[in-house]
Amino acid sequence: MQAQHFPFDRRTGSTVFFLLMLGAGAGFINGLLGAGGGILLVYVLRGYVNRRYPKNSDTLAKAHRDIYANALAVMLPVSVFSALHYVLSGTLKTASFSFVILPSVAGGILGGWLLDKLKLSWLRRLFALLVLCSGVLMVLRA
Amino acid sequence: MIWIDMIVTFIIAVLSGMGMGSGGFLVLYLTFFRKFPQLTAQGINLVFFLFASASAMTVHLLHRKMHLSAILLMVVAGLPAAYLGTRLALVLPEALTTRLFGIFLIIAGLPGVFRSTREKNSEKT
Numbered sequence: 001m002q003a004q005h006f007p008f009d010r011r012t013g014s015t016v017f018f019l020l021m022l023g024a025g026a027g028f029i030n031g032l033l034g035a036g037g038g039i040l041l042v043y044v045l046r047g048y049v050n051r052r053y054p055k056n057s058d059t060l061a062k063a064h065r066d067i068y069a070n071a072l073a074v075m076l077p078v079s080v081f082s083a084l085h086y087v088l089s090g091t092l093k094t095a096s097f098s099f100v101i102l103p104s105v106a107g108g109i110l111g112g113w114l115l116d117k118l119k120l121s122w123l124r125r126l127f128a129l130l131v132l133c134s135g136v137l138m139v140l141r142a
Numbered sequence: 143m144i145w146i147d148m149i150v151t152f153i154i155a156v157l158s159g160m161g162m163g164s165g166g167f168l169v170l171y172l173t174f175f176r177k178f179p180q181l182t183a184q185g186i187n188l189v190f191f192l193f194a195s196a197s198a199m200t201v202h203l204l205h206r207k208m209h210l211s212a213i214l215l216m217v218v219a220g221l222p223a224a225y226l227g228t229r230l231a232l233v234l235p236e237a238l239t240t241r242l243f244g245i246f247l248i249i250a251g252l253p254g255v256f257r258s259t260r261e262k263n264s265e266k267t
Contacts, residue, residue, distance in 0.1 A: 016215060023216030024223040031227025033243045034184025035166050039250045068160065069206035072195045073213045078220040083188035085228040092185035099144055100190040103152035108194035111159020112201030128254025130157070134166035135247025138240055141174060
């Protein structure tokens with residue numbers, strides 16, 4: 001069987017259902033919390049490909065990097081939708097978010113370029129620690 | 143102060159562009175240090191993510207394999223679910239939303255930390 005980096009070429013009923021449920025979960029979390037949908041996608045999809053490819057293989061490493069990019073592609077339109085809803089509901093005014101535009105564009109481009117330059121293990125460790133620290137601080141703050 | 147906001151946003155955008163997400167850091171920064179209301183911070187985070195991920199995608203499209211059919215399926219289900227989530231966020235008390243956010247991040251972060259530790263230990267043997 002030819003290896004695919006992201007094995008969803010076979011559109012079985014269970015695969016379609018899995019992707020729909022995953023997308024719904026990510027979308028719901030994104031709308032409720034303003035973030036987190038991408039985290040869910042990355043973790044679940046990574047677990048999915050980990051069961052399919054040999055550990056420490058180049059194919060697995062490439063699949064992990066593909067997952068990051070595909071998760072971004074899913075969350076982009078979902079976040080547009082959620083953000084529009086926040087603006088239309090009056091919760092968010094243009095003046096309050098204008099400062100993020102320029103640095104987020106510059107940082108996003110640099111981050112996209114860095115994805116291929118950094119070791120995957122460091123990426124995972126950094127991601128997990130950042131997420132954990134954020135969570136603890138927010139629970140303590142609430 | 144705006145310069146600090148922009149520098150923090152830039153750093154978080156780099157992480158987001160690498161596919162790691164913002165880790166809730168921007169929401170945390172805006173609510174903890176800048177005293178924004180939780181919902182406003184969440185909304186700003188969404189806008190930030192739009193621009194950061196759209197920019198990162200211009201790089202990813204050149205180098206990564208994109209599975210359009212899988213993406214489409216997840217987006218089709220994600221949009222109505224995002225609407226429901228947003229509606230719920232607007233009616234829930236702020237303290238509850240903050241706590242839910244924090245709990246979600248802890249649940250999301252713990253497996254990654256232990257998995258990384260296990261992999262590090264297995265490399266030593």
